[in-house]
Amino acid sequence: MNKPNDQFDEREWRLQERALREERLHADDAGDPDVAAYRRIVRALREPLPDALPADFAKAVAAQAARLPARGESALERWLVRGLIAAFAVSALYFVANDGGAWLHASLSLLPAADASALRSWGLALGACVAMTWAFGRLRVDNGGHALR
Incomplete structure (x- = not known):
């Protein structure tokens, strides 16, 4: 098991704080390479992240998908x-x-023992579920495969 290493490096912390302070004050580079490295990190963290996807990504993917032929079931x-x-x-x-x-x-x-009326009501409920599933499936097919609008 790894033991936690909570040791604090005072020198590194001071370099980071100095780089942050100098960057905020737009101070000139003092020539210290460690501070310069931390200043680059401060600048990078200050910049907003680039957009991961272009604005028309969804449109481009939809167009590409429309161009591809639909794959049906194979004979196998x-x-x-x-x-x-x-x-x-x-x-x-x-x-x-x-x-x-x-x-x-x-x-x-x-x-459990069931009377005829209970069986009839459950049968009607099952029939209604099957009928509604079939009807909504037909509506979906008639609507071009899209949900009801």
Whole structure:
């Protein structure tokens, strides 16, 4: 573990203070190279930072992005996704065939007893969520991919 080094270098501190004072008073260079180095630091710290980005940076990036062709899915990606879906479907069918539906009864026994009206209201809520998701997706597509304005 590193031990803190709180030692104070009096000479360096005096050089820094002298450089700051001379720079504030616009005094001539006294010829001391250490003070001159600290005066350069004082001048550099007094200058405002340059702008990191040009004023039209966002516009230039948007124009560059518009010029690039849109990359769609490659054939390999489509085949991999289809393969994963097929593997999932086969494994689900295997699981259902092996277990014989006992998993469904075991899962339903963990749920609290629900009456028909509760199931109907949750079903309606789920249907409303799906319908709104679909509707907002259609609005977004019809609006050119932008959010509603």
